[in-house]
Amino acid sequence: MRQSRLLPTTLRESPGDAEIVSHRYLLRAGFIRQLAAGIYTYMPLGRRVLRKLEQTVREEMDRAGAQELLLPAMQPAELWKESGRYEVYGPELIRLVDRHGREFALGPTHEEVVTALVRNEISSYRKLPVTLYQIQTKFRDERRPRYGLLRGREFLMKDAYSFDSDPEGLDRSYRSMFDAYHRIFERCGLSFRAVEADAGAIGGQGETHEFIALADIGEDTIAACTHCDYAANLERTEAGAPSAAAGGKEGEAASAPLEKLHTPGIRTIEQLVRSLRIRAADTIKTVIFIADGQAVAVAVRGDDEINEIKVKRYLGTENIAIADPETVERVTGAPAGYAGPIGLTVPVLVDRSVVQMTDAVAGSNEADYHYIHVCPERDIDLRHAGDFRNATEGDNCPRCSEGKLAFYRGIELGHVFKLGTKYSERMGATFLDQAGQTRAAVMGCYGIGISRMMSAVIEQNHDENGMIWPLAVAPFQVHLIPVSVHDEQQMRLANDCYERLRDHGIELLLDDRAERPGVKFKDADLIGIPFRIVVGKEAANGHVEFMERKGMKKSRFRQTRRSRALSGRAGPLGSRNG
């Protein structure tokens, strides 16, 4: 392709609202353009990358034995009502009404549609297992779209759904997708980790993993053991015993009886720490929540964070919210800031690390007073003790006895879920087993954010001058740059290169623009095509310069050797990930 014809030109400045490097570079290099918040056009260069990602995903899905289909984006609302998600899904589900007044949803995911399909098509165990997948534009009305392709409202997904006759079959289907995901992300040159995760709104109580690309700007935090291969999404990480370094005087015997201290105007852990000259780890933080309309208290150590996902899971509800000040006053009898775990009439969920404390400070449920010398085992109702906090960096690994947890930030690339029979039971996707008994199909679902992968690849593959595309997903393989298009020898050699390499199946972008060399090289750095051939002054001698974008390593070739090196199997373009 000739660059003079390529639709967008590069931008010198990146738009002000692009906060992360992938978003900035994609905009500046003309890979994408925004149409509305969270809604992007893929320009020709971006479309090429997207198609390579699609193709990689498709090949590995096919290899794993999944069958490609294409489900509609417009989904009758009835199906969502059958599954019970029409209300639950909330405002992220885009709804519309057709000309006859029938309600539809624009698919953010397709569990309902695919379950309805399979219940019509499969009635016997003999047709199981089956895994179906599609590559399709999805719609989700994010409250706050941001980070370019990372959190959009219209995006490209691969979603797959497996149907098995029993849980063992699901284990195999799940493993097959799990392995395919590893191959996909490796082929795309991504550094990633599969982490245990929480099922969230899609539901299912079973196993689930997120595939996370490690990146500082990632919206997800993961905890991984320094010793074993345990890794989990932070919201999901089991909080083991706090490490010795963390506080609370745990292990010591209770030193003194419970005592009320006058603490006028002190309402936060921070004020308490400053005023009493103690550590946050010596305090207990108590927060009142409303769960399904009922008040509950959650108590964690002052230096810990409450993990709402864990609270939800313990209570078995999706609906919890921090109580407003009026409710807090009604529940505790004191204004906000003095809630404590002792003497409440509502259930108190007490984190395990609180249980281990022996001499703590806590709110007293009375204005301007705190308890000191709190010994939870002695003073707090521990019927609802459990894991209710976020793990913290340095915690002991919950899996092995050797390692500690280290934190990383990352971008979610994909997600695999064991759904079990949640949808098949509600929607009647049943089959007759070998014994002639009716059973619900055992389902799994498996997603990959294909457009999001584009951003993740850049976050992991760039330098200060621009993007550095791995060969497998690069928009072109070779950027061919004659330094001066007015130089006949250069253009002859460049055109010759272009045709020869193209005839070998290599994808080239020929910079035939009448621009200064500096402009051309700067653009080439930004666009980040993995290999570059510069045709310059030495064209007269048949010499060109060959360069890898990664590390900007240069070498010089004569025309004859060059074409062999580029097209031969052993050449640099023969390898998969550059």
Add this chain to the structure above:
Amino acid sequence: MRQSRLLPTTLRESPGDAEIVSHRYLLRAGFIRQLAAGIYTYMPLGRRVLRKLEQTVREEMDRAGAQELLLPAMQPAELWKESGRYEVYGPELIRLVDRHGREFALGPTHEEVVTALVRNEISSYRKLPVTLYQIQTKFRDERRPRYGLLRGREFLMKDAYSFDSDPEGLDRSYRSMFDAYHRIFERCGLSFRAVEADAGAIGGQGETHEFIALADIGEDTIAACTHCDYAANLERTEAGAPSAAAGGKEGEAASAPLEKLHTPGIRTIEQLVRSLRIRAADTIKTVIFIADGQAVAVAVRGDDEINEIKVKRYLGTENIAIADPETVERVTGAPAGYAGPIGLTVPVLVDRSVVQMTDAVAGSNEADYHYIHVCPERDIDLRHAGDFRNATEGDNCPRCSEGKLAFYRGIELGHVFKLGTKYSERMGATFLDQAGQTRAAVMGCYGIGISRMMSAVIEQNHDENGMIWPLAVAPFQVHLIPVSVHDEQQMRLANDCYERLRDHGIELLLDDRAERPGVKFKDADLIGIPFRIVVGKEAANGHVEFMERKGMKKSRFRQTRRSRALSGRAGPLGSRNG
């Protein structure tokens, strides 16, 4: 792929609402399933065909120098208001509101979005011409979806848009797409004709062609000359001079003065013909319309049909409707059924074939009376004479003097339009020309209904037993059928065939089901894979049967010869369209 794993099984009966053969076969063979009216799932076999069609379109678009991008499906309503189409497009445009209350449309077409893109990206003639295309799911809320994939509400389209600096450039871009369309439809094994068409709601007054696949069930009627290459959509066909056979006593001198005849209760042409023993061609039919709120009368010969498109074009409006009886009475002074072209105060559009009549019968605008001996040249105000009727079969060709018009039915596969500057002017897509003057880009737009092509291919390629896929778009190239999966020799030979041919890049469906041979062959006929290899009793001798689905031609091969014949360039699979 193994057929035992293929998701849907074939159906013996086709669902009752499938009126046409392509819809019936696609459902019965399990290529598609309906989710809601006009909304279909493409099952694995259908998805494969769709991808081949996509790929054929993509290759020819790329060859024509068009650049692929991907525009969003969710389009801000503001853009449609800018172009003026938000109201005009009517209920076919699916509208929705996001969580912040902003209005969006689901794209049925992308003139607005692409024009808004180009106005931001192109400011100089140096970046022109450019042609952009995408392959994307489109949404249109058809009032009456039907015929399966032919008239759906969610469908796959290729849409392309060209931008040129002048009309001559547009001519070249248009021609390039026109030629690409020919290559695409030829590669897909379609018999089609490019016909002159009407621009309709997309607008633009310039040249436009529809590519029509000839098929008896087609919703479009085209007229083509028996002598020259003139062909046009019926609604657009110029009505030339009526052929001599058609009536109205034209050419004779006026025989008698205008006279009123008492015709009590006679309100239709049919009644007039019966009662006066004349031909419909001897009468004048006058219909009152309301165009933009104003009444007009249109007069055609009694055996002709009024062409509303031509009336709209003459009046320069999109809004016309037949007047209700009260309006007719007010305008003509008589109840409906007695309207005539003589003495009205509203404008009378008189068809050219009426002008040629010399002794006609017409309504008199008075209840229970008709005029006879009407001589339009003498009696009717001919200021608004023109072409206002549908051409009829047998009319003289409006282009050449030799041929007559013959009618065909057909399915619209694609459409090419010269839009001119309609969108670029309204939306400000301008550029600086060589002289530094600001000018509006000259646009063309070009659509292909990809999912609809699937139906058209079947309408043209089937027999009473099922579909007959042309090789280029077949879901698989070879259907490999061991007659008995319990016969070890057969299965060994079949698996051997499968692996060898697959390793040569041939796509095979292996019928490994434990079904009776009759069931397998019946399914194979229905699915219509172009080539079939049957491994039966002669497997012991290494013989298999090779068959073409088209014409069911059989031949016998020994294994060694067979693999050569199938994989070699000269073999039956080497050709493009089978």
